[in-house]
Amino acid sequence: EGAAAAAPDVVVISRQPPSSASAPAPVPTTISTARTPRESTTKKNVPDGMAASIQSLAQTIMPSRITLKDGEEVRNSMQRLVKGHVDSYFPEVLISYATGCRDQCHGHWRDDDAEGCGPGMLYCQAICNELEARGINTFSGLHVPAGTDWQVFLLKLNSRFSEAKVLIVIVTPAMYRSIPCLTEIFTALTNKRRVTLLPVLFENPIPRVDEQWPSIKRHETEKLMMLTKVQQNFGALNCIPSPPGSILDQPSIIDRVLEDTAKAIGMGHLPPVVPVAHGKGHDETREAELAQTGIGGDAKVTPVF
16 A cells, blocks of 8 residues: 555666767666666656655565465465464464555555455564564464464453563554454453553555544444544554654664564563574574565565564
């Protein structure tokens, strides 16, 4: 949904040398589709709105299309991180995200992503991998295996056996249309044990209050109660980073998210990177684990920070 997530593959602007004639000839501008560093571009040289897209592409390569196969690879990678059986797995850190499928049904100008796939999957996977690489267990909707009700997530967040201490919320325009995200945030807010909410801003803009979760109708009392509490409490929290910034524009800020998460679960400081031990007995280094994040055609660069 956000401009950064649907950025075109236009990256560098080059200028042809002037004519050797005594009178200087106009210098035409040509746009190359080769991906090169951001410093080659300036806003005055590009069409309106393209500078931000180029800047984001230089920092986080997002596939122009996420296929069903890509989505399945992401889910398989995340489900391998579950230690033991999913029913008895209660980590301290949970992550709420909206898929954010880039298609015409969701306001995108064309159908780019397969149904049920979108950039939100990659944002969630990136944060999970960074935390898991430091020995911090996580859980998200991506961890839920096929055939299991997604609401098992709510049991990890607020139940007799819940050990949740942090809910990282990946903030995108799509999140403000997702009823599951609304439910997850509400569940965290109503947990009798204190759960720290960390809103992490990946995509702008944040919708106005009266445009958030627009599918809720006036007769849907339960949803209206959730909406009211979430807007009053979660809506009052500052995002990391503050808008109009975003993680895509300021990727180094993800370190603050990791540090705040570590403090909230009682670690005091962010632990160093350790080998990732998969629930199925595999033991790989951080680099090998993060390499699984790069998906989508030729775009094999891991969108991590």
